[in-house]
Amino acid sequence: GENVEQHPSTLSVQEGDSAVIKCTYSDSASNYFPWYKQELGKRPQLIIDIRSNVGEKKDQRIAVTLNKTAKHFSLHITETQPEDSAVYFCAAFRAYSGAGSYQLTFGKGTKLSVIP
Amino acid sequence: DSGVTQTPKHLITATGQRVTLRCSPRSGDLSVYWYQQSLDQGLQFLIQYYNGEERAKGNILERFSAQQFPDLHSELNLSSLELGDSALYFCASSPTGGMDYGYTFGSGTRLTVV
Numbered sequence: 370g371e372n373v374e375q376h377p378s379t380l381s382v383q384e385g386d387s388a389v390i391k392c393t394y395s396d397s398a399s400n401y402f403p404w405y406k407q408e409l410g411k412r413p414q415l416i417i418d419i420r421s422n423v424g425e426k427k428d429q430r431i432a433v434t435l436n437k438t439a440k441h442f443s444l445h446i447t448e449t450q451p452e453d454s455a456v457y458f459c460a461a462f463r464a465y466s467g468a469g470s471y472q473l474t475f476g477k478g479t480k481l482s483v484i485p
Numbered sequence: 486d487s488g489v490t491q492t493p494k495h496l497i498t499a500t501g502q503r504v505t506l507r508c509s510p511r512s513g514d515l516s517v518y519w520y521q522q523s524l525d526q527g528l529q530f531l532i533q534y535y536n537g538e539e540r541a542k543g544n545i546l547e548r549f550s551a552q553q554f555p556d557l558h559s560e561l562n563l564s565s566l567e568l569g570d571s572a573l574y575f576c577a578s579s580p581t582g583g584m585d586y587g588y589t590f591g592s593g594t595r596l597t598v599v
Contacts, residue, residue: 403587412590470541477527
């Protein structure tokens with residue numbers, strides 16, 4: 370099955386600096402890569418996603434890049450703010466043809482702390 | 486409110502017991518996914534149901550089972566509970582089985598086994 374590795378596990382940055390979180394995946398059939406933000410005790414919430422036919426996507430201060438050849442994708446947060454502090458999860462999605470089944474595999478998460 | 490409803494929010498039970506977690510998907514969503522999140526761990530996929538049928542299984546223990554009912558709500562049954570089963574259990578739903586519209590997560594059920 371799919372395996373998603375995420376680094377670093379913890380990340381501390383000064384407010385206003387940039388943060389980068391990196392993920393690698395193992396299954397070349399994975400074709401959709403969402404990122405989730407989870408605040409303490411709350412549900413994961415989708416913040417940005419990218420499909421395998423796109424190399425980069427940006428939404429205000431958040432951007433995601435994808436390198437299909439190397440099977441890695443990254444989340445970039447610029448001008449970080451204290452409210453960006455949370456755990457961020459990357460994930461890789463693939464469909465299993467014929468069975469009509471789908472699986473979203475998550476990385477283990479990165480705890481981002483933005484220091485005011 | 487995400488539209489995905491999970492009950493109960495908290496559950497404390499003893500080892501060896503059995504519990505049932507409930508999930509109501511967003512209106513119109515046909516797929517339900519169950520995930521387990523242990524302390525300092527990521528989200529482990531347990532099982533997926535689509536329109537009442539099991540579609541995919543992850544690392545779900547034999548002591549765990551699930552089903553999706555005709556009204557599309559789903560229940561996750563955990564039996565012979567062990568201390569290590571203590572975790573946050575999330576349910577997510579999507580309109581189809583694919584990622585066309587992404588997954589929407591519920592607020593989770595925090596299970597504590599003592």
